[in-house]
Amino acid sequence: MISIKNLSKSYGKKAVFKNLTLEFSANRVIGLLGENGIGKTTLLKLIADILKPDKGEVSIAGETVSRHTRAGVSYMLSANNFYGFMKVRDALNFYRDFYEDFDYERAVTLCHEFKLHPKARVKTLSKGSAERLCILLCLCRCVPLYLLDEPVAGLDPKFKHGAIKAMLANTCEEQTVIISSHLLRDLETIFDEIIILKKNDEVVTANTDEIRESGKSVEQFYLEVSE
Amino acid sequence: MIFLENIPIYVQIADDIKDQIIAGKLCDDDKLLSIREYSLKYEVTALTMQRALALLESEGAVETKKGVGSFVKAGVREQLKVRLVEELVRDFISRAKNMGISNDEILENVREGLDND
Numbered sequence: 286m287i288s289i290k291n292l293s294k295s296y297g298k299k300a301v302f303k304n305l306t307l308e309f310s311a312n313r314v315i316g317l318l319g320e321n322g323i324g325k326t327t328l329l330k331l332i333a334d335i336l337k338p339d340k341g342e343v344s345i346a347g348e349t350v351s352r353h354t355r356a357g358v359s360y361m362l363s364a365n366n367f368y369g370f371m372k373v374r375d376a377l378n379f380y381r382d383f384y385e386d387f388d389y390e391r392a393v394t395l396c397h398e399f400k401l402h403p404k405a406r407v408k409t410l411s412k413g414s415a416e417r418l419c420i421l422l423c424l425c426r427c428v429p430l431y432l433l434d435e436p437v438a439g440l441d442p443k444f445k446h447g448a449i450k451a452m453l454a455n456t457c458e459e460q461t462v463i464i465s466s467h468l469l470r471d472l473e474t475i476f477d478e479i480i481i482l483k484k485n486d487e488v489v490t491a492n493t494d495e496i497r498e499s500g501k502s503v504e505q506f507y508l509e510v511s512e
Numbered sequence: 513m514i515f516l517e518n519i520p521i522y523v524q525i526a527d528d529i530k531d532q533i534i535a536g537k538l539c540d541d542d543k544l545l546s547i548r549e550y551s552l553k554y555e556v557t558a559l560t561m562q563r564a565l566a567l568l569e570s571e572g573a574v575e576t577k578k579g580v581g582s583f584v585k586a587g588v589r590e591q592l593k594v595r596l597v598e599e600l601v602r603d604f605i606s607r608a609k610n611m612g613i614s615n616d617e618i619l620e621n622v623r624e625g626l627d628n629d
Binding site for chain 2 (some may be wrong): 312313314446449450453454457458474475477493494497498500501502503504505
């Protein structure tokens with residue numbers, strides 16, 4: 286589905302990837318893991334065509350990422366991407382105007398479920414509320430690929446379940462979801478596969494059922510691999 | 513449902529559905545929920561749910577009719593019960609033996625346990 290070939294990306298002198306090659310399979314919920322600063326967000330932004338690679342190639346379903354592939358990717362924005370004057374309702378309208386595939390009615394229903402008031406200002410939302418807004422905007426588009434960057438880090442347990450349910454309810458088997466997270470325990474039950482980024486462009490890919498079949502927990506496996 | 517960490521989730525879900533059959537919450541020829549409904553109920557992906565149902569089918573506990581859904585196989589409750597009891601007893605005996613408890617002691621403990629029940 287997504288193929289990364291010989292990718293290099295630096296911020297100034299700081300190289301994040303020097304020569305990264307990896308594949309994401311289609312129609313799965315994939316956990317993108319790795320320690321802080323390893324490049325999870327950078328990788329998601331490269332797939333979303335928000336950042337450009339210095340060298341190498343990122344392609345989705347055989348097509349190099351570009352403005353054309355963007356239409357098929359829903360990337361979870363963070364709340365500081367919205368204008369200060371915007372209310373929750375404005376953010377929904379903005380998405381409706383911007384994306385033809387945006388399911389406005391579903392978004393309104395989710396706002397209610399997520400306890401987001403349409404008239405609340407995005408700027409003044411609590412961290413958790415802002416995160417819920419960003420999750421729902423991301424999920425209410427109908428596209429083949431969803432990219433969520435640390436989606437549940439700021440949520441209390443109740444809303445975390447709500448967010449997981451929304452992720453499952455809004456996506457189907459024909460869609461691919463990539464979720465970056467350092468909170469493995471919160472999300473491991475919905476990962477079909479995990480991809481662990483390590484130093485020096487090393488990558489470990491594993492199927493979560495196979496890990497558990499070997500008698501290990503996903504967390505144990507992650508810790509062993511990251512040593 | 514809270515899952516154990518080191519057993520595949522599809523296996524744990526299949527066990528849970530078998531428990532429902534044994535407990536009579538799901539009866540002969542009852543229609544199971546759809547993959548989508550189960551996926552939301554257990555908070556797992558559709559892929560995991562497909563695997564759970566495939567396992568139940570391969571064990572002969574449910575039957576899937578294409579385009580209609582999955583159903584509890586008639587008469588499977590007793591079979592599942594026998595299998596579950598066998599498993600529990602086998603597990604109990606092997607754990608007791610690992611702790612160095614003799615057959616006589618095992619029997620004595622079971623009798624005592626039943627008397628106090």
